[in-house]
Amino acid sequence: MDLKLKVWRQKNAKEKGKIVNYDAKGISPDMSFLEMLDVVNEDLIVKGDDPIAFEHDCREGICGSCNIMINGEAHGPLPGVTTCQLHMRTFKDGDTIFLEPWRAKAFPVLKDLVVDRSGFDRIIQAGGFVSINTGGAPDANALPIPKKDADVAMDAATCIGCGACVASCKNASAMLFVSAKVSHLALLPQGQVEKKERVKNMVNAMDKEGFGNCTNQYECEAACPKDIKRDFIRVLNKEFILS
């Protein structure tokens, strides 16, 4: 397959960026999207150009590193899939593809398609944990948890923190991300003691980072590569009101 790429190039956080055109030639439908970019980058280096910077690591859809707006959609057109798990068989020979970084004030661009998502870490540091020191924990089976609760907590805990929810939201809201962590811990007995403080601290941290508010359009849910449900936003709101 031969494709035309229109890629956001930006030297660093300070300089202005622009869209630059590239040809991606001889692309196999079996390649992942990132492998297609590898091929383009190898060509660029040989030609003496600067390769396109993009974030990636596990390439198995789990680590949450990869993050590209593909034709205006976070992680591209397929539901429930990260960029690294998007394969070129999804596209047609001759297609033109736009590649842009996550777009949010709270995720400043560092270079090309790489953005700074450390705001998410600071939200977790504000309260996304159970305050238990190492050692001295009671026997694991001393605290039975109904399977149903454990399963829903697991669904919430599946969030990989990639930021697609923020990138797809017109308000750049981090509500889906925050709600996933708040719900995960609020649904388990271990999370009860700090429940009220946790939600207040995390929501405050979210606001401080410059993420916007939710206006219930659920683009976040549509873009989430891990199918995190918008129901968790309801849990977050409830927990916040109760706090």
Place this chain on the structure above:
Amino acid sequence: MSLDSKIPSGPLEKKWDDYKSHIKLVNPANKRKYTVIVIGTGLAGGSASATLAELGYNVKTFCFQDSPRRAHSIAAQGGINAAKNYQNDGDSVYRLFYDTIKGGDFRAREANVYRLAQVSTNIIDQCVAQGVPFAREYGGHLDNRSFGGAQVSRTFYAKGQTGQQLLLGAYSALSRQIGLGNVKMYPRTEMLDLVVIDGHAKGVVIRDLVTGQVTVHSADAVVLASGGYGNVFYLSTNAKGSNVTATFRAYKKGAFFANPCYTQIHPTCIPVSGDHQSKLTLMSESLRNDGRIWVPKKQGDTRNPADIPESERDYYLERKYPSYGNLCPRDIASRSAKEVCDAGFGVGPGGQGVYLDFSSAINRLGEHTIAERYGNLFQMYEQITGENPYKVPMRIYPAVHYTMGGLWVDYNLMSNLPGLFVIGEANFSDHGANRLGASALMQGLADGYFVLPYTIGNYLAEVGFGKTPSTDHAEFKKAETDANTQLNKFLSIKGKRTVDSFHKELGKIMWNNCGMARTDKSLKEALVKIPEIREEFWKNVNVPGSGADLNQSLEKAGRVADFLEFGELLCLDALTREESCGGHFRSEHQMDDGEAKRDDEKFCHATAWEWKGVGAKPTEHREKLEFENIKLATRSYK
């Protein structure tokens, strides 16, 4: 120099408790006077950083990802072992210890492995208390499943995302300490060198991957939790950023590298689809609980698998290993797959694949149960191959997955360089020549939560506080200058080939000559070719851009330069170890039936290599392995 493993005396089951009762302690008020540097934020580094900070030490933690939550431990799918015996099926600390020693082909240290089995039970308690959402039974208690190399169900899991959930547990503990100001976290940084002063590890050289700035950091002790080196093969299941740099540069500063030839080849990976492939994807070993592995009985049979009747299928693992069947250990399952493919029975493009078939499990349990157990893995498989594994069998083939070798450490997890501690996959200590499934997560967390916090205190108490060196010390200046010189060298070569092209070339040689099977001839050939590639690399590599900003080519250049030296060490180790054991299979040393043939007379030891310069032969040191509690026996899973 002799290698002192510092194994405490006394009976095996009492060693760790006695040791803990007698080590030196640091007064709580003095702990804040010590600084500890941790490199890496996976299960080992994340849990160690959090725990050391809880204890009161100043901790500086570095990771190359944008967030500590993305360390490669996150990708582990299947589960974590613990000798809880919740299933009442006969498990015990001794049995987990025995299975691990046997699984590692009797090439691990008894005392370390026993301690690992002992603390395994605390790990589950700790993680549950943190809120890790392990799978539950309807009664509310934890669920377990079985994994390769074991006949009991001792594996705890969280869907197919166990590594992710455990890592998020450690990351949340670490985040809490960062928020409290007890850990200073440095994401998007890379360790370029270790600083050794008067024989003790006292600091590191770090490059900020965004600004390019090189800085030095001093400490009272340095902990490497930087993972394994499987990416020396280019294609592996490791994350793309996983590299050998931290451990290799410590090796060049005097730390010994032990058993580098022990590479685990995982049997259940998605086969390679073409030259463009950048990495391989693992399908969790847990799939072998319900999936049956087979190939057609007829060579080159290209029929649709559904059209091949039962009588014309060879379920070769069930045939060869009736008591363990599809759950035999990874090295054995991998080698068996290679054998059937090499003999012309392989399936899929190029014949490099075998079927992992769920049809009988789906008929028995229903699609819903299978989806509940493995849904996300099936989805991932379909994404990559375009085939639906509920309808057609998965195709799998072995791939490089984990490395059991690493820096040599004693019972304290301290390398031969005092003050340099090495934990998790970065050390060599617990898995011998082969790692059983669900044991990597166990070791990472055991080291970080429950072992290092004790042993490092013993070292720090001995050294005393108030001795953190100044970064003005000449050794820091020298290390910083050396790091900058190397970075500038990469940028100045301006050759014609990309960094990746060298990495791929090295990887092919490593896989073909030092992969699932190694011979005297193939290894000697690799030892000629690797220095040639290295020489060309230093003349002809093209690293674009500058050192003053985010430059991914420059990052890769440093890592590939290290792999080009490390690959030679790995092959040398494989050539020196003239026996077969676990993941190290020397074709000259096999039984009549093709099983690995160990040589306990000559090789019942860990080999620890001492750096002597680029291209110079490193010095070999040996730590004899003493088996006092387990009789050395030929492994049998029949």
